Amino acid sequence: MNNYGLDIWSNNNFLIENGQIKLNYKSMPALLSIIEEIRTNDVKGPILLRFPHLIKKQITTLYSYFDKAIRYNNYQGNFHAVFPLKVNQYPHAVKAIAEQGREFGYGLEAGSKAELILAMSQTTHGAPITVNGFKDKEMMTLGFIAAQSGHNITLTIEGLGELETIIEVANECNLKVPNIGIRVRLHSAGTGIWAKSGGMDAKFGLTSTEIIEAITLLRNENMLDNFTMIHFHIGSQMEDIAPLKRALREAGNIYAELKKMGANSLNSINIGGGLAVEYDQHTHSKSRNYSVDEFSSSVVFLIGEIMNAKNVSHPDIYTESGRFIVASHAVLITPVLELFTQDYQERLLNFKVVNPPLLEELKYLSKNLNNKNSIEYLHDALDHMESLLTLFDLGYIDLQDRSNAEILVHSIIKKALYLTNAYSTNEFVQLQVRLQERYLINASIFQSLPDYWGLDQHFPVMPLHHLDVVPLRAASLWDITCDSDGEIGFNPEKPLYLHDVNLDEEDYFLGFFNVGAYQETLGMNHNLFTHPNEYTVNIDDTSYNIINEVESKNILDILDSIGYNKSDILNKLKHDLKISDFITEKEKNDTLAKLETFVEQNGYLRTTN
Ligand code: PLP
Structure with missing residues (x-):
């Protein structure tokens, strides 16, 4: 039975029971029940569901693995984490993050003025705020205002000019000076499609020469005591742990050197984001080669080792992984509106009293196909189809004969596929590429899965029901935008098989999973389709509650x-x-x-x- 790679990507968040996908948590509601309940209020179109318990699970996992690594390695520094707002700024996501993270002192990271304002309004005092990205004098001043308002804020400078601006603001006002971080430009780069954030040609960070200049400048301005953090980020969705280890060694040594140069208040290394999420549904193409356990142990062990060797006290460790925290909490559910090859339904067959002999032969094959002869009959049928098409081109058979032949061959392929259960063989895959079913989904890929459109990022997709029936249709998905890029084509390397359903008789829903990171914020209003209706679902021991409805813009x-x-x-x-x-x-x-x-x-x- 096809479980759509649930064991690979779902991290035990979901399970299949009685043919339906369910939340693997407390009362274990089926996604279909939740959707049906929402749709009783005349809600149509795509629906985004948020599950706060999955945010809590990720935050708890992150903190507990670092806690374990710290204890195991007898590490003397503390662990802190911030959520980068760019990953999801939507109010009900951020509120859930703030709520679920409160007990850990989980903070926020801002990369723009708007995000900084959001961070200042949503962070509990004491929880850290880190600020990255390019900043002007106004943004720096906002950082001073945050510090003055009691926030534990660190402005990370991306270049020497930014440090000069901080000094300028400090000299012009009497507001509390925020902590200052320096983003270091490492020669170690990450791997994968989001790896451009590291390496000597990266957009951000100071070279060693600039770091030394920055220290001199800070010392001359009597602000060295405000310098508390070095920061790096080698890219989101790190596939391989090896580049991180190289980056940690490099950053660890920079840290130790800076301490020796008299940066006495320097006490933290911020390792940025990068912790990857499993998006793959097929065992042969996993997205990452490490676990959170390995990630946290490597970070703690390597930093500790460098500091021990250089006789420097252990720094606090910060992470800014956001994808890992929120990707799993959101599921996009789309109704299927139409199957485009339904015209091949057998009820549309319309034979004449006398049919061409090859067509009679196809009728025979279709009727007598069984599990012993299925491959042989399939080959015969394909052969006859070629001949019938040639006969049509030469004018010997008419359009009705051709239509009958297409329907029969289509049904023979389907039956053969079902009987042999051999849809992974090369021949069947090739056939399916030719005969794939187009499922029209009531959603916009540009709005809801922009990384698929822009970067070919795969998201796990599966039906919410019928999971006790073998899906036989090689599927490609069409969205409702009038743009041919709004399609997830059938990929024989990562095939998607869906069910044959009669939409006149029943609804058929598809779920796209792990869409909680970046997709909402990057979503485009192409064709003026907007963020779908969203709902938060709180699950308890006996039932669940649907709250926080936010309707799609009218x-x-x-x-x-x-x-x-x-x-x-x-x-x-x-x-x-x-x-x-x-x-x-x-x-x-x-x-x-x-x-x-x-x-x-x-x-x-x-x-x-
Ligand atoms: N921190 C910084 C500086 C980033 O640029 C990013 C995103 O690329 C992140 C954190 C978030 O990383 P991730 O996507 O791994 O959560």
Whole structure:
């Protein structure tokens, strides 16, 4: 039975029971029950579900593994973590992070002025705030305001110019000076599609010469005591642990050298993010070669080892991994609207009294196919199909004969596939690439899975139900944007098989998993499709609670948000309708009412699933 790689990517967060995927937590609700409950309120289109217990699980895992490594290595420094807001700034994600992280003193990382304001408003005093990215004088001043307001804030400088700006602000006001961090430019780079953050040609960080200059500048300005942290980040979604180990050795030695140079207040190494998430559904292509256990032990052991060798006291360790914390907490659920090869249904067969002999032969093959002859009959059918197509091109058979032949061959392939259960053989994979089913999903890939569109990042996808039935259809997924990039094609290397369903009789839902990191914030309003309806689901021992509904922006609001005046738009549409000819006044009023309802709904499809 196909479990869609659940054992690889789901980290035991989900399980399959009675043909449905369920949360593997407390009362274990099925995702389908949650979706059906939400849809009873006339909600259509894609739905994003948030599960705060999965954020808690990740935060707890991170802290407990570092705690274990610290105890095991007799490490003298402390462990701290901050959540980088760029990974997910949505209020109900951030609120869950703040709530679940409170007991650990979990902080926030900001990379822009807006994120800094958000961090200042959402962090409990005492929990750290780190600030990265390019900063102007205003942003530095905001950092001073945060420190003055009692926040434990570290401004990490990305270049010498930023340090000069901090000094300028400090000289111009009497506000409390924040802690200062220096991002070091390492020669060690990471690996993978997000590895550009490390290496000598990286966008950020100071070279050794610049670090020495920075120390001199700080000393001359009597601000060396504010310098508390060095920082590096070798890239998100680190596939391989080896580059991190090299980076740790390099950064550890820089730290020890700086201590020797008199940076007495320096007390922390911030190792940035990078902790990877398993996105793969196929054993042969795992996303990372290490566990959190190995990650935390390596960090603690290596830093400790360097400090011991150089006789320097152990620094506190900070991480900024956000993907690891939130990826799993969000699941995108999309209804399937249509299967595009349903035209091959056998009910559409329409034979004549006398059919071409090859077609009669196909009828025979289809009727008599069994598990002993299936491969042989399949080969015969494919052969006949080629001949029938040639006959059609030469004008010897008509369109109805051709349609009958296509339906029969299609059904023979399906039956053969089912009987042999051999859909991983090369021949079947090739056949499926040709005959793949297109599942139209009520969602936008640009809005909800932008990393798939931009970077080919795979996200685990599976149906919510029918999981006790072998899925036989090689599937590609089409979204509803009118853009041919809005497609997740069938990939024989990482095949997706879905079920044959009759959507006139039942709904069919697909879940996209591990979408809680970056996808929401990077999502694009291509075709003006907006962030889907979202809900937070709290699960307890006996049941679950759906809270925090945030509706997808309605059509007028999305137009308004890009600069149109929504009243002008609505008035114009109503005016055009009012002056048009209607036979009855009732029809006019009904149409006006319909128009008003439509513009107050979101843009996803409604009348089908
Ligand atoms: N810290 C910094 C400085 C980053 O640039 C990033 C993202 O690339 C992160 C943290 C988050 O890393 P991750 O995506 O591994 O959570």
